[in-house]
Amino acid sequence: MDDTLIIGGRQVESRLFIGTGKFADYSLIPQVIKAAKAQVVTVALRRVDFGTPEENMLKYLPENIILMPNTSGARNATEAIRIARIAREAGCGNWVKIEIITDQKYLLPDNFETIRAIEVLAKDGFIVLPYMSPDLMAAKRMADAGAAAIMPLGAPIGTNRGLKTRELIQILISEINLPIIVDAGIGRPSEATEAMELGAAAVLVNTAIATADDPVLMAEAFGQAVEAGRKAYLAGPGAPQRFAAASSPLTGFLRNEDGVAP
Amino acid sequence: MQVKINGAVDEIPDNSSIRDVLTARKLPVDIVIIALNDEIIKREKWASLKLNSNDRLDIIRIMGGG
Numbered sequence: 291m292d293d294t295l296i297i298g299g300r301q302v303e304s305r306l307f308i309g310t311g312k313f314a315d316y317s318l319i320p321q322v323i324k325a326a327k328a329q330v331v332t333v334a335l336r337r338v339d340f341g342t343p344e345e346n347m348l349k350y351l352p353e354n355i356i357l358m359p360n361t362s363g364a365r366n367a368t369e370a371i372r373i374a375r376i377a378r379e380a381g382c383g384n385w386v387k388i389e390i391i392t393d394q395k396y397l398l399p400d401n402f403e404t405i406r407a408i409e410v411l412a413k414d415g416f417i418v419l420p421y422m423s424p425d426l427m428a429a430k431r432m433a434d435a436g437a438a439a440i441m442p443l444g445a446p447i448g449t450n451r452g453l454k455t456r457e458l459i460q461i462l463i464s465e466i467n468l469p470i471i472v473d474a475g476i477g478r479p480s481e482a483t484e485a486m487e488l489g490a491a492a493v494l495v496n497t498a499i500a501t502a503d504d505p506v507l508m509a510e511a512f513g514q515a516v517e518a519g520r521k522a523y524l525a526g527p528g529a530p531q532r533f534a535a536a537s538s539p540l541t542g543f544l545r546n547e548d549g550v551a552p
Numbered sequence: 553m554q555v556k557i558n559g560a561v562d563e564i565p566d567n568s569s570i571r572d573v574l575t576a577r578k579l580p581v582d583i584v585i586i587a588l589n590d591e592i593i594k595r596e597k598w599a600s601l602k603l604n605s606n607d608r609l610d611i612i613r614i615m616g617g618g
Contacts, residue, residue: 309618316616334617337558337610338584346583347615360617372590376612379592380585447618474618496618 293524295491297469298385298417298438300356304329305486306516307358307471308509309496312448316350318505323352326509330356332387332494335373335380336363358419360387367406374411386411387441387473388420397447401428405435412436421473424458429466439468441494444485445475448497452481456488463489479508479515486519487527553605570598573609585612 295302308328310319323331331351351357359377364370367390374386388411390403404420405428411418417438422428424442432440442459445451452475453459463470469491476482477498485493495512502508553566557573564573570593574581586593587610593601603609 310616311618313616319616332618333614335585335612336615338579338613340558340577340579346580348583359614362617376585376587376592377614380612380614382614494618 293520295469297419300417302329302356302492303327304513304516305492305520306482306513307332307473307492307494308499309494310347310351311496312500313505314500316345316347319347319350320352321506322499322509323355325506326499326513328509328513329354330358330385330492330494332358332360332496333382334360334362335377356385357382358385358387360389360421361407362389362391364388364390364407365392366390366400367403367410370403370407371410374407374416375414378416384415385417385419388418398423399443401425401432404428405431408432408435408437412438419471424455424462426458426461426465429462433466433468437468439471439491440466441471441473443474444472444481445477447474449475450477450498450501451475452477453484453488456484459485459490460488479511482512483515483519483522486516487522489523492516553603555603555606556608558609558611564603568603570601570603570609573603574598574611577611579611583613585614586610587612 304327306326306328307330308326309332359382361370361373364373370388370390378384388404388407390400391397399421401422408418408420419439419441420432420437421441429440445454471492472485472490473494476493476495482493499505499508554561570586589608
């Protein structure tokens with residue numbers, strides 16, 4: 291079966307996207323990417339902190355990945371656009387995850403500023419993947435503005451709480467004609483499977499892998515979970531029923547149809 | 553002269569180049585990205601490009617993020 295994910299004209303081999311934050315050691319990252327069989331990998335840009343030693347994280351990333359710098363730290367569209375352009379100039383390619391946040395408690399994205407940023411960056415040749423609060427009207431406007439995919443949150447960033455926005459994500463999957471990628475909140479492989487069974491095109495996982503006791507093993511588990519969920523979605527699950535429906539014949543051995551022993 | 557480096561006012565010698573600033577701060581030049589007054593400056597120009605008073609220099613790097 292042809293089940294190719296295409297984003298911005300590019301074929302994406304793996305439906306598990308990986309974030310690279312919070313890893314205890316950058317040297318874990320190539321192992322995690324390999325174990326997860328991930329292809330799309332996010333990175334962030336920051337002003338250098340003169341007080342701490344710097345390591346080049348790019349040297350840990352394999353050659354064949356699609357780099358997706360995020361605009362974390364941006365509080366409005368103008369800042370996000372600036373970060374995206376810096377990332378492209380720095381050789382990160384033309385994919386960008388728009389992330390615009392002013393709410394420091396729940397780190398919920400600003401959909402309005404995000405739509406503004408998409409309008410500018412899509413026209414400027416970027417493949418734009420916006421991180422967003424799952425709202426149908428906002429998602430439609432993001433699609434109209436030129437987004438290549440829509441990335442609704444399952445739960446607030448880093449909470450490992452799972453698909454708390456399940457109903458709203460389901461609406462996006464059904465109504466938006468773009469890949470829907472569940473970004474943020476997924477804490478366990480079973481939740482990644484759940485998102486994929488709903489029909490999500492992919493999931494983006496960072497904290498759940500980076501903060502596991504064994505991140506490499508967890509990456510492998512997530513890779514398998516995403517594949518399983520995708521296959522289940524394609525296979526078309528049977529409908530839930532209220533009452534039991536026997537899987538084995540109940541009659542004709544010890545009793546007849548009328549319940550009376552022969 | 554005074555310039556703004558990563559948002560903070562700093563005093564640097566007149567005629568300093570971008571590379572001079574990086575060297576003075578012992579920054580590994582292979583991993584940073586430079587924006588001067590919001591414009592990205594390509595690596596080849598770091599040694600020759602001199603800073604002016606009140607310039608805004610941003611020294612940026614790529615790091616892990618989700």
